[in-house]
Amino acid sequence: MTTADRAARAKARTRDDFPPAPEPLPHPVLDSHTHLDIVSAEGDDPVGQIAAANAVGVNRLVQVGVDVASSRWGVELANTQRAVVATVALHPNEAPRLSDLDGALKSIEELAEDPRVRGVGETGLDFFRTGEPGLAAQERSFRAHIALAKRVGKPLVIHDRDAHADILRVLDDEGAPETVVMHCFSGDAAFAAECCRRGFTLSFAGTVTFKNAPHLREAAALAPIGQILVETDAPYLTPMPHRGRPNASYLIPLTVRTLAEARGVPLAEMCQAISANGDRIFGPW
Numbered sequence: 001m002t003t004a005d006r007a008a009r010a011k012a013r014t015r016d017d018f019p020p021a022p023e024p025l026p027h028p029v030l031d032s033h034t035h036l037d038i039v040s041a042e043g044d045d046p047v048g049q050i051a052a053a054n055a056v057g058v059n060r061l062v063q064v065g066v067d068v069a070s071s072r073w074g075v076e077l078a079n080t081q082r083a084v085v086a087t088v089a090l091h092p093n094e095a096p097r098l099s100d101l102d103g104a105l106k107s108i109e110e111l112a113e114d115p116r117v118r119g120v121g122e123t124g125l126d127f128f129r130t131g132e133p134g135l136a137a138q139e140r141s142f143r144a145h146i147a148l149a150k151r152v153g154k155p156l157v158i159h160d161r162d163a164h165a166d167i168l169r170v171l172d173d174e175g176a177p178e179t180v181v182m183h184c185f186s187g188d189a190a191f192a193a194e195c196c197r198r199g200f201t202l203s204f205a206g207t208v209t210f211k212n213a214p215h216l217r218e219a220a221a222l223a224p225i226g227q228i229l230v231e232t233d234a235p236y237l238t239p240m241p242h243r244g245r246p247n248a249s250y251l252i253p254l255t256v257r258t259l260a261e262a263r264g265v266p267l268a269e270m271c272q273a274i275s276a277n278g279d280r281i282f283g284p285w
Helices: 003-010 036-040 046-054 068-078 100-110 134-150 164-174 188-198 214-221 249-263 267-282
Strands: 029-034 058-064 084-088 115-125 156-161 180-182 199-205 228-230
Touching: 029 228, 029 249, 029 267, 036 046, 036 058, 036 068, 036 100, 036 199, 046 058, 046 249, 058 068, 058 115, 058 249, 058 267, 068 084, 068 164, 115 134, 115 267, 134 156, 134 164, 156 164, 164 188, 188 199, 188 214, 199 214, 214 249, 228 249, 228 267, 249 267
Parallel strands: 029 058, 058 084, 084 115, 115 156, 156 180, 180 199, 199 228
Antiparallel strands: none
16 A cells, blocks of 8 residues: 555544543653654644654654655654654555666665664565565565665564565575564564564554454563564554554553553553663664
8 A cells, every 4th residue: 555545545534533642651652653644644743743642651753654755754754853763665565566666765775874764664575465466576675675774774674464474584584684673563472482582573553452462462471571662553553442543653552551461560661661672773863
């Protein structure tokens, strides 16, 4: 789904559809993966979103690119809003659509050099939306992003949908960058163990709060606390009890509370760990 596709779908909703703000967190955390450009199409400008997040203890946001246009948008925002840093990439579903994949990759490479860009992603593999004809381009793009992350020395942010084994295959084959973030971790405890053994960080979205996702809570419970992040993937994957409504960074506290419960640790301890992990991975804001 391109940025234009996502924005068109977002415009079908209004600002009134957003849930109320939850209770603030006892210690600041970051949203490690959000799409402020798409949430903006739902009726709130980025400055308003940043302020709403800060009011509940979410004081840092990682704006994630999915194509050249959104990546450039994120770089421009990160250079004007100190609470935001950016990542740049071609989404795996974007790669097969492009008539000039090499040209688009070159543009991403140029954007990745900006100091406010703190990661390469979201890239990876998606076997849910992309059929067999597009898989070769998807994997070629993934490998190019891995090489770019290593070349610029920045974290790799992975999109993995129905492709667990192949994600590990390609990363093992290419040699993973020093820092890998598994965006919206969707595997079970066994896959989590494989990722953690490789040193990857697992980023949990609102899906970890869903009643039908005990496997995600099990994965969160076994991962070392130093290898956990939290995200919204806004405007998608809204946590319970607001599933089905648009998501935004100010709703992160609902997910953080679920992670603390799954691990059996105090909420403040969970917040402090997430915050420290974010600073280590993405650098100072």
